[in-house]
Amino acid sequence: MNISSNPFVKLINKPGxxxxxxxxxxxxxxxTVLKAxxxxxxxxxxxxxxxxxxxxxxxxEFIYQITCLSLFLAILNPYKRISFNMGKxxxxxxxxxxxxxxxxxxxxxxxxxxxxxxxxxxxxxxxNSIAASVVSLTILAPKVAHLxxxxxxxxxxxxxxxxxxxxxxxxxxxxxxxxxFQKYKKLKNSI
Amino acid sequence: xxxxxxxxxCIKMADNKPIVAVAAIATFKAIMRPLYSLANKDEPKxxxxxxxxxxxxxEAIAIPSYILMSKGAEIFAExxxxxxxxxxxxxxxQKISNVKDCLQFIAIGGTATFIIPYLCNLxxxxxxxxxxxxxxxxxxxxxxxxxxxxLIGNDLKINNNSLDKNNLNNPVSTKYNLWKQSMIxxxxxxxxxx
Numbered sequence: 001m002n003i004s005s006n007p008f009v010k011l012i013n014k015p016g017x018x019x020x021x022x023x024x025x026x027x028x029x030x031x032t033v034l035k036a037x038x039x040x041x042x043x044x045x046x047x048x049x050x051x052x053x054x055x056x057x058x059x060x061e062f063i064y065q066i067t068c069l070s071l072f073l074a075i076l077n078p079y080k081r082i083s084f085n086m087g088k089x090x091x092x093x094x095x096x097x098x099x100x101x102x103x104x105x106x107x108x109x110x111x112x113x114x115x116x117x118x119x120x121x122x123x124x125x126x127x128n129s130i131a132a133s134v135v136s137l138t139i140l141a142p143k144v145a146h147l148x149x150x151x152x153x154x155x156x157x158x159x160x161x162x163x164x165x166x167x168x169x170x171x172x173x174x175x176x177x178x179x180x181f182q183k184y185k186k187l188k189n190s191i
Numbered sequence: 192x193x194x195x196x197x198x199x200x201c202i203k204m205a206d207n208k209p210i211v212a213v214a215a216i217a218t219f220k221a222i223m224r225p226l227y228s229l230a231n232k233d234e235p236k237x238x239x240x241x242x243x244x245x246x247x248x249x250e251a252i253a254i255p256s257y258i259l260m261s262k263g264a265e266i267f268a269e270x271x272x273x274x275x276x277x278x279x280x281x282x283x284x285q286k287i288s289n290v291k292d293c294l295q296f297i298a299i300g301g302t303a304t305f306i307i308p309y310l311c312n313l314x315x316x317x318x319x320x321x322x323x324x325x326x327x328x329x330x331x332x333x334x335x336x337x338x339x340x341x342l343i344g345n346d347l348k349i350n351n352n353s354l355d356k357n358n359l360n361n362p363v364s365t366k367y368n369l370w371k372q373s374m375i376x377x378x379x380x381x382x383x384x385x
Contacts, residue, residue, distance in 0.1 A: 003270075003271060003273070004273045009271050009273065010273075011293075012271060012290050012293040012294060012297070013271075013272065013273045013286070013289075013290060013293075015279060015281075015289065017293050018289035018290070018292050018293050020296075021209055021292045021293045021295065021296035022206075022207045022208070022209065022292050023207075024207065024212045027209035027212055027213060027296060027299065028212050028213065028216065030296075030300055031213055031299055031300065031303045034300050034303045034304040035303050035304075037304070038303065038304040038305065038308050039308050041308075042308035042309070042311075042312060043308075046312055048316065090194070090197075091194075091198065112281070114205075115205050115206060118205075119201075119202045119205035119206075120198060120201050120202055120205070122204075122205040122207075123200070123201035123202050123203065123204035123205035123207075124201040124204075126204045126205070126207045127200065127201055127204045129212070130211065130212045130215055133212055133215075133216055134215055134216055134219045137216050137219075137220065138216065138219040138220050138222075138223040138224070139223060142223065142224060142227045143227075146227070146231075
């Protein structure tokens with residue numbers, strides 16, 4: 001069997017696909033999109049849990065992943081420009097950094113040329129992209145999601161509008177003593 | 192010296208593997224998400240612990256899954272590589288490396304879509320049950336609950352039981368009144384007799 005005729009083999013041997021796979025933005029972005037689809041689906045398929053709980057968890061997870069993706073995409077591209085300028089100041093004597101005026105000029109050349117001829121610039125940008133991904137997905141996204149997810153869930157009716165009531169410490173406990181006595185009487189009469 | 196080390200790291204990162212970013216994110220998520228869950232004062236303590244453990248377990252399942260699946264996919268790289276053409280202008284070694292990256296990317300996608308949710312559905316219920324048992328055991332061993340068990344146990348043996356709660360001669364009502372005054376937290380949600 002000739003493997004080169006297989007469409008999957010053709011795909012993974014394409015130079016464009018390997019550039020796509022090596023790019024942090026595409027790798028993390030694709031992973032987040034797949035998680036946003038798969039995790040809620042698996043949650044809804046879990047028959048052991050209650051139906052309402054499943055819907056709530058699935059919706060919450062979906063909103064969280066979409067928030068992560070939006071924040072990640074919003075931060076990453078501007079950050080690449082910032083990181084190029086940072087690298088230019090840090091490695092000011094590097095001929096690669098001196099050759100390109102800004103990130104826009106650097107991004108115009110092909111990915112293979114970036115990797116082979118200017119590894120310092122490419123590597124510095126990738127390292128900063130990973131750092132930006134980590135910060136946006138692990139620190140910022142949970143905060144933003146926490147602020148917005150409950151409002152969205154209440155708006156679509158999956159979460160009840162309950163306000164936490166502060167209990168008066170002078171009040172008696174939640175245990176209804178009269179109820180306890182009635183139940184004790186029933187228990188005594190049954191013996 | 193630090194600058195030189197950073198330069199070396201950056202040059203290595205030029206040949207970026209998809210697994211590096213994904214594993215770094217998963218590692219930090221394993222640390223930060225449980226911390227956020229524990230720091231959320233809106234939820235009661237039990238729920239916070241539950242959520243933190245669930246978040247940690249999810250990421251703890253994710254990290255080795257990503258690494259194992261991406262390493263596993265790389266095994267097939269050499270077999271699936273087509274020899275580079277003249278137009279591509281790269282060596283076979285470079286081509287194999289590119290194909291490895293593609294397979295890693297596909298493996299990460301598949302792991303995130305199918306394997307991690309499946310493993311979480313399989314493993315997390317058992318982990319959560321263990322936590323729940325531990326929490327229930329702790330709650331059943333609190334002084335208030337033990338006192339209630341003792342009271343009910345002892346009082347069932349008493350023959351003369353008038354249920355007048357104001358009758359201080361009645362040992363049942365005295366004990367219950369004392370207990371009412373005891374330090375039971377108001378949000379304990381403890382129900383007696385259903």
